Amino acid sequence: MSVIDVKVPDIGDYKDVPIIEVHVKPGDRINPEDPIVTLESDKAAMEVPAPQAGEIAEVLVKVGDKVSEGSALVRLASEGGAKDREKETASATTAVEAEKPEATAADTPARTPAPAEKPTSESEAAGAPERVALPLGVDFGGVHASPSVRRLARELDIDLRTLKGSGEKGRITKDDVKRSLGGGAGTGAGIPEIPPQDFAKYGPIETQPLTRLRRLGGPHLHRAWLNIPHVTHTDEADITDLEAYRKSLDDAAKEKGYRVTLLSFIMKACVVALKEFPTFNASLAPDKENLILKRYYHLGIAVDTPDGLVVPVIRDVDRKGIVELSQELGVVSQKMRDGKIAPTDIQGGTFSISSLGGIGGTGFTPIINAPEVAILGVVRAQMRPKWDGDAFEPRLMLPLSLSYDHRVIDGAEAARFARRLAVILEDVRQLVL
Template structure:
């Protein structure tokens, strides 16, 4: 018998540590070669760590939520072979690599799109006293969906229940938890540790609100002409062109507006007291994904057409949803757009994406009566709720910027006029 130590691998160039977000094994569990034993996260990218050997887990070196340094011991496995110590084992601190069936190494591993799973076949449910294996996020999803995890058959060989298992269970008509009696008291509590993406979002929001004095300015925009133009362009678009939303038009309007107010397309290093104006307009698009909020970046919007902006935004949104967006695609924005689409409400107070100095919040479009000087007529109206760093942007400058955006959106032909 021998002992094999798996060390925290390198998970990206220049990355010295990563957060442990999930264990797939516990002490005493048998493992086989290439079986996923853990998942770690850095810079909003998640990487699965496989076991390179067969054996039994004897020790886990961290808990979910811990930050682990590269090359630090992570797992110890008792192997069936002789002398399987880490001194004779392959270097487990090297960057993760994917291997083909022939054993040839490919590019460094990164988060892969969710793998399709077959529908779970019915299996005996757990006894009432048994606790099913599942991550905190899966437990929360099951709780919100009214599902008893003990009734959900896992598809993984190690018995761990995944979110997809719960979704398949619901899709197959699985019964949910019995509804509580009307007005019955519920004194239960559940502590959920913030880990992975959720913790990083919390840290970023705390940083933004604690260090940036926000000023929020709200303006009503008549979107009727732009919506008519957008409908026409979508109807007549070429097969290779993506469907247009209002966001590509807003991106191009921002490009024109920041040309007159370069302080808004900038980042502020508050430790050094330096404002960095950017010639390129790199627009972050706040996107909600199954893992949480991420901000993929459409780079150099000033050099893109409406169609190009739309295509790049669609590509990045899909990568963000699938978890395949690279680190470079999730950083480097100089101004951000936040939009909840039909859920956008009437007014919002968006939080600035530190270290930027401005964020443009898009609220929902609704048909409302507007006075045209003689009568009330129906118009498609939308509010922009935008926040600015008050250390850099005065209220007058914020209002001037948004009024420029308003004029461009209400007269969309101006968006296409150069100069």
């Protein structure tokens, strides 16, 4: 039996990050990857997982404490050998999973919430705060709530000063804000939950817990789908010539230990189109009356991992060439699949690409990665006959699915963006103009 201190691993440039949840207490038995605490900055939340199995001997922090990399969180009694402990501790240092921006564990839907009921008395009705337009930038001074809760309240026009917190020491949680809408925890703006069922009545079942990535990322996708009026526009690009050029580059790259992918060309093409259509490289301001145009091009690339979808951000795509992007994509994709996710890896994106080209399909509706306003979906290219005016000839056609926020972008603009993107991909010389 040995006792080790579990410390905050590398969390990027963040310092003095507040603890908003403590998930363990002395005497608890935990398994590897079980969450110990949840940290939250003004931009992201993250769980610190247990590096190995054992029993919590002592909790060294409490909710509200501020910690940085290397701060001790708990003392863990373990029977593992020294060699195993070194390996598992090193794994934990790189396994901190950041949630998608503004998503926290508190967003996780309740297991079996009761459908929202109509208030039966005036006193019950009075429990739901009146939703009024709040002053721009209101910070709810003196209210015990995390930055993400304050942000959510501002988005929903809920005055936190009218709510009673259910968290430790009266802290107001996201569930408290959601309950104030009348829909119960985990629902979307009052939308009732799907009634629970006893599936075992109909046959054998197995309950399998969601992976941590899906559990933490699910609320972010749910919120984006509920809050953004999604529209998906489809088009296709003739990439016959581009693919021939890509293969020539890829043949040379194989000898040097990397691959040149079609995705790197799509990223460069997106930057060209984004510069011509800056509305797609923007975010809607919190007041919903202004658009924040970004003069940098950080593209989120959806990566399929064994535990679920991760969207790392490739920065300054406009300043990198095809070869450099291909090499970086290979490194980043492997890092995500190994679970080595840091908060900074998934922050700051301006536009996202979700590619299913290695799997198949003919099109899909990708969910916008809020607070972005558009996302491009790509599936497998297919060889099809194309009429050239005199005869049909085989051409490699790449389907494109562009989802956009209809509050910011109208259909005609989306069609022009998608068509321009297709033209760029059809003529690789467009990338150097």
